[in-house]
Amino acid sequence: MNNNNYFGTLFDGLRSLGTGLKTTMKEFFTKKITEQYPENRKELHISERFRGTLTMPHNEANEHQCIACGLCQNACPNGTIRVVSEMVETEDGKKKKQLVRYEYNLGSCIFCQLCTNACPHDAIAFSNEFENAVFDRSKLILTLNKPGSKVAAKKS
Amino acid sequence: MNQETLHIASAELLAKMKQLKEVEKMDYLRSLTGMDWGTPEENDTQETMRGLGVVYHLESTSTGKRICVKTSTLDREHPHLPSVCHLWKGAELPEREVYDFFGIIFTGHPDMRRLFLREDWVGFPFRKDNNPEAENPLRMTNEETIDTTYIYKEEANGTLSRTERKLFEDDEYVINIGPQHPATHGVLRFRASLVGEEINKIDVHCGYIHRGIEKMNESLTYPQTLALTDRLDYLSAMQSRHALCMCIEQAMGVEVSDRVKVIRTIMDELQRIDSHILFFACLCQDMGATTAFLYGFRDREKILDILEETCGGRLIINYNTIGGVQADLHPNFVKRVKELIPYLRKNIQEYHDIFTGNIIAQQRLKGTGVLSREDAIAFGATGGTGRASGWACDVRKRLPYAAYDRVDFKEIVYTEGDCFARYMVRLDEIEQSLRIIEQLIDNIPEGSIQEKMKPIIRLPEGSWYTAVESSRGEFGVYLESRGDKSPYRLHYRSTGLPLVAVVDSLTRGAKIADLIAIGGTLDYIVPDIDR
Amino acid sequence: MEVTKKPKIKSIPYEEFKDNETLEQLVKQLNEGGTNVVVGVLDDLIDWGRSNSLWPLTFATSCCGIEFMAVCAARYDIARFGFEITRNSPRQADVILVSGTITHKMAPVLRRLYEQMADPKYVIAVGGCAVSGGPFRKSYHVVQGVDEILPVDVYIPGCPPRPEAFLYGMMQLQRKVKVEKFFGGVNKTKKEGKEEQA
Amino acid sequence: MFDFSIVTNWIHEWLLSLMPEGWAIFVECVAVGIGIILLYALLAIILIFMERKVCAAFQCRLGPTRVGPWGTIQVICDVLKMLTKEIFTPKGVDKKLYNLAPYMILLASFLTFACLPVSKGLEVLDFNVGIFFLLAASSIGVVGILLAGWSSNNKFSIIGAMRSGAQIISYELSAGMAILTMVVLAGTMQISEMVSGQASGWLIFTGHIPALIAFVIYLIAGNAECNRGPFDLPEAESELTAGYHTEYSGMGFGFFYLAEYLNLFIVAAIAATVFLGGWMPLHIPGLDGFNTVMDYIPGFVWYFGKAFFVVFLMMWMRWSFPRLRIDQILALEWKYLVPISMVNLLLMAVIVTLGWHF
Structure with missing residues (x-):
């Protein structure tokens, strides 16, 4: 190895190390980008399309849009949704399917949106709620329709 | 992407592939897919593929020509096909994959082991007549590492014979890197034979995240x-x-x-x-x-x-x-x-x-x-x-x-x-x-973001x-x-x-x-x- | 002693946490024999130390692992909780975040990793795959939830859970650690019992 | 400048008035020992916290914030946890050596720690070949690492330990030579004299070019000696999981962890003593007013200030560079650092002989 090469490498090396040191030192004094969850829980912004959990929107009268057709259950790739329905007779004598329980397993949901795509009445939607960790797996099986709720009357 | 498709009988496969590689300069094996086309049925035409087989997609890096080759064997007991991994080195692992999933033995392959599944896995899950869950409960025993592999050869009478090959000699210093190791970017496992700090040989084990x-x-x-x-x-x-x-x-x-x-x-x-x-x-x-x-x-x-x-x-x-x-x-x-x-x-x-x-x-x-x-x-x-x-x-x-x-x-x-x-x-x-x-x-x-689709999609x-x-x-x-x-x-x-x-x-x-x-x-x- | 041990976490009131019922049940179970005051204070001290120093094992099999890296990175900065010292050796880790699918081939390895960890050790199942098999519930080669092979302490659903959800899950674990008892080995027998069932 | 020997002498006199000399010395030894251990633990906690905060700042994040104000008592939590964590001995280990190894490492850093001149009159060990003893004691640490790697019955551990052995022994050479260079300049090996010789100007200034070169070489070699990045091969996480301490849990690991930081401090403290004037305040010739103000700051503040400054430099290095490969580490040592420090030593000798230093 000749001398030029020896010292050349040495100085080039030192210079490159210097550049690295300079870069980190610059960052040392830059404002930090950390978002402090949970301290910022109140003002935390999550984009509205984020899929955190499946919900069934209810209106003020405790009514939802689900007609228990089961399309979402069929569309689901891994059996996350279970629609329990019963046949009831309406006032005018017709038989009609009615939702009893809309079971949704948050623990196995893959948020593929096939259920919401399949739903003809927009009865289900994804919400932003992400604070879902629990101690017991059975707590992840949710019933989406609220107790005492019923299907909203058809808009005509 | 319409491309020429060749159906080749398993006996002629090797010669034809060699010709494709050397004469037509098909030097890039794009994809190698194992298939189970089922057993022959009465209304099959000549074009219908049956049996266990392989689909090769080849491309020439010099001419850009592409071709698709299909081959199969009707033997479901001891299915075997000639290996092409001496022509395309990239065929080695996919052929092991096909062996793993379909049980097709590739004669002349230097290392015919399972690639993804455990050595003690029963059956070949991708065959249409196999029910993998039935015979394979979750095994919690540690998997034994086997240091030998087999090379299969087809004898003149059509039967298979095999010779044993050692992966690591007894006196080699073999360390196990993975499956839980920060360097492998996930759950890959290397078995590396070392001489001091130098690596002599590496044997790759996959399948720790094979999800089927x-x-x-x-x-x-x-x-x-x-x-x-x-x-x-x-x-x-x-x-x-x-x-x-x-x-x-x-x-x-x-x-x-x-x-x-x-x-x-x-x-x-x-x-x-x-x-x-x-x-x-x-x-x-x-x-x-x-x-x-x-x-x-x-x-x-x-x-x-x-x-x-x-x-x-x-x-x-x-x-x-x-x-x-x-x-x-x-x-x-x-x-x-x-x-x-x-x-x-x-x-x-x-x-x-x-x-x-x-x-x-x-x-x-x-x-x-x-x-x-x-x-x-x-x-x-x-x-x-x-x-x-x-x-x-x-x-x-x-x-x-x-x-x-x-x-x-x-x-x-x-x-x-x-x-x-x-x-x-x-x-x-x-x-x-x-x-x-x-x-x-x-x-x-501007334009629509979704073409109209039928509720149930079927392909021809x-x-x-x-x-x-x-x-x-x-x-x-x-x-x-x-x-x-x-x-x-x-x-x-x-x-x-x-x-x-x-x-x-x-x-x-x-x-x-x-x-x-x-x-x-x-x-x-x-x-x-x-x- | 009264059974009203309510673990505090900075910035989130107790009532706003999910699944307080299971936690209260656990507290009740642990305190059945009653506690000596001195021992109770010592317990609190040790639990405080432990809950703020849960060093995770770097263990990731798939997608959730990338999100875990994001949690460790600058924007979410798990270091704020003191959990940033991810250990590569299971002997030195306190919590294993099972982030990703566990396949049949991986299951014995995971179990061995868990056994190599020193007590006290905790398991968090992260993401759909670890909680229940998730997208791969119908697969022939996937464990349908890690609770089949390990005693899980906290489940974080999501596919994958967003980084905040990770932190939330870690805080849930902190709460669980804070109600535990160091003296008397109550937790340990409980865990072993769980293992036998599995 | 306050001389702590007044206090120590007074305590000695007082003890002598109560008991015979042998007992008095014994009591003093115990007291000093406890003092060192306490200081040791305190320093380790401060250093770990500092490292976590400093590295966070380099990485555009915050570091511990949630335990105590600004996360200050975070490390105490860690200590509490490690103390109550199960210690187990894996199957197939050489039990005696396995359990001995962490103590060997601690022993080495304790011995070195005792030599440090914290303030005027506060040296525990001070004799005519102090620097020599310091270098010798600090190299015991490698025995602990080798023991840990060997006894663990783990292939990663042994590779880590072997790397560490090769690395520490090599770098001892250039670190030693860098210090020798300064010994030539100071003209003494006794630590207290070395420090008092810097009253008029720190050695790094009086020795100008060769002293600066020696300082840089010492920093690099020092970093390598405490197995810290970019020389952290023995515990290279991405290669060897945790290197020589892979099999240790609980406090066994805790000792390694503490020793790592203490070694860091010791290296920095030696640098502060030899290059930056120990507890001597900064004096600028000609500015008398400034110098008197500086004199009011107590010696130990100066000392720790300088040591922590060097620690910061080393952290800065650690968090900026990628890890070297084993052959690069050895090439750096044998092809660059050793020849350069030899030439440097020669240069210093010439400068001292000709009186070209300040």
Whole structure:
């Protein structure tokens, strides 16, 4: 190895190390980008399309849009949704399917949106709620329709 | 992508393949798919394929000609086919995969072991008449490592004979790297024989995250199969899904609108930048430069924010659908992408300052793990790895899809083939991706974002192969349909499998620390290898 | 002693946490024998130390692992909680975040990793795959939830859970650690019992 | 400048008035020992916290914030946890050596720690070949590492230990030579004299060029000696999981962890003593007013201030560079540092002989 090469490498090396040191030192004094969850829980912004959990929107009268057709259950790739329905007779004598329980397993949901795509009445939607960790797996099986709720009357 | 398909009887396979390789210069084996076409039935025509077989997709890197070869054997007891791995080195692992899934023995293959499943697995799960759950409960015993393998040979009377081969001698110092090891980027397992700090030989064990996606696909409807593509190579979620959508659309004869094409292109490129930044971050982490790792992640978050705003997911995105995309672009999308471009350009310079130029990094990366162009092609190592070895293999240029034919970008090709070239290819590609986005972001055409689809999607009978350039190479989808609402066979050309195949030859004589650099720059994603 | 041990976490009131019922049940179970005051104070001190120093094992099999890296990175910065010292050796780790699919081939390895960890050790199942098999519930090679092979302390659903959800899950684990008892080995017998069932 | 020997002498006198000399010395030894241990633990906690905060700042994040104000008592939590964590001995280990190893490492850093001149009159050990003893004692640490690697019955551990052995022994050479250079300049090996010799100007200034070179070489070699990045091969996470201490849990690991930081401090403290004037305040010739103000700051503040400054420099280095490969580490040592420090030593000798220093 000749001398030029020896010292050349040495100085080039030192210079490159210097550049690295300079870069980190610059960052040392830059404002930090950390978002402090949970301290910022109140003002935390999550984009509205984020899929955190499946919900069934209810209106003020405790009514939802689900007609228990089961399309979402069929569309689901891994059996996350279970629609329990019963046949009831309406006032005018017709038989009609009615939702009893809309079971949704948050623990196995893959948020593929096939259920919401399949739903003809927009009865289900994804919400932003992400604070879902629990101690017991059975707590992840949710019933989406609220107790005492019923299907909203058809808009005509 | 119509291409010539050859049906070759198993007895003539070897001669014909040799001719294809040597005369027609079909030097690149794109994909090798195992098939179970079932037992012969009465109303079969001559064209119908039956039995257990293999589909080969070949391409010539010099003429660009492509061909598809199908072969099969009707023997279900002891099915065997000649191995082609002496013609294409890249066939070695896929043939082991086919043996693993279908039980087809490849005669002349140097290492006929299972690739993904445990040695004590019963049966071959991908055969249509096999029920893998029935005989294979969860085994909690530790898997025994076997140091021998077999080479099979077909005797003159048609029976099989086998000879034993030792993988490691008794006096070798073998260390086990993985499956839970920070260097393997997931759950890959290497068994490395060492001489001091130098690696003598590496034996790769895959399958620790083999989830049977391809088998599951056979019982899912087409929209449902889409959900699983995101989880293959989660850093190319957009592109993988894009490939499958394109394949299904092609089979249905659906043409998506210009708007969808442009949106998909932009999303693919955002995803590519995301993946390449993660590549940079993880490589730095592996090489001990923790700070650079955090810089990479800092910038990646900006892209994830944009993706999340439009698609609703950060990593698993679920955006492309058959005939369109899930949702229209968010009103902020264009603005934020435009802010992102200068921001990234500035920060990429910082990457160069802190890592690229650093003498330690350069000395560790330059000259280590050299992959020659011939080897890259023979193994089918596409993507950044192939381009670093001087092989212009970008699918976006070879077979333009979506909006890639109308944008101007440079295919980054280096010739050194070492770790540093692989690293530079990725960093330079970020710039090219930014250029593509720049050209498209201002002219997103109007149009519908979703073609009208029937509620239940059925494909006509036939088979299709579509490829896209994912973040780490050619990602191909081979789809065979029999007219049902779920595919008969859906095979993904893994981008990572060829990359794992080259690890052994790249690391011979290298140091343990080089294994980290080589693994890092090859940039494989394990769930994509194991599928 | 009264059974009103309510673990405090900065910035989130107790009532706003999910699944307080299971936690209260656990507290009740642990305090059945009654506690000595001195021992109780010591317990609190140790629990405080432990709950603020849960060092995770770097263990990731798939997608959720990338999100875990994002949690460790600058924007979410798990270091704020003091959990940033991810250990690669299971002997030195306190909590294993099972982030990603566990396949049949991986299951014995994971179990072995868990056994190599020193007590006290905790398991968090992260993401759909680890909670219940998730997308791969119909697969022939995937464990349908890690609770088949390990005693899980906290489940974080999501596919993958966003980084804040990770942190939330870690805080849930902190709450669980804070109600535990160091003296008397109550937790340990409970865990072993769980293992036998599995 | 306050001389602590007044206090120590007074305590000694007082003890002598109560008991015979032998007992008095014994009591003093015990008291000093406890003092060192306490200081040791305190320093370790401060250093770990500092490292976590400093590295966070380099990485655009915050570091511990949630335990105590600004996360200050975070490390105490860690200590509490490690103390109550199960210690187990894996199957197949050489029990005696396995259990001995962490103590060997601690022993080495304790011995070195005792030599440090914290303030005027506060040296525990001070004799005519102090620097020599310091270098010798600090190299015992490698025995502990080798023992840990060897006894663990783990292939990663042994590779880590072997790397460490090769690395520490090599770098001892250039670290030693860098210090020798300064010994030539100071003209003494006794630590207290070395420090008092710097009253008029720190050695790094009086020795100008060769002293600066020696300082840089010492920093590099020192970093390598405490196995810290970019020389953290023995525990290279991405290669060897945790290197030589892979098999240790609970406090066994805790000792390694503490020793790592204490070694860092010791290296920095030696640098502060030899190059930056120990507890001597900064004096600028000609500025008398400034010098008197500086004199009011107590010696130990100066000392720790300088030591922590060097610690910061080393952290800065650690968090900026990627890790070297084993052959690069050895090449750096044998091809660059050793020849340069030899030439440097010669240069210093010439300068001292000709009186070209300040």
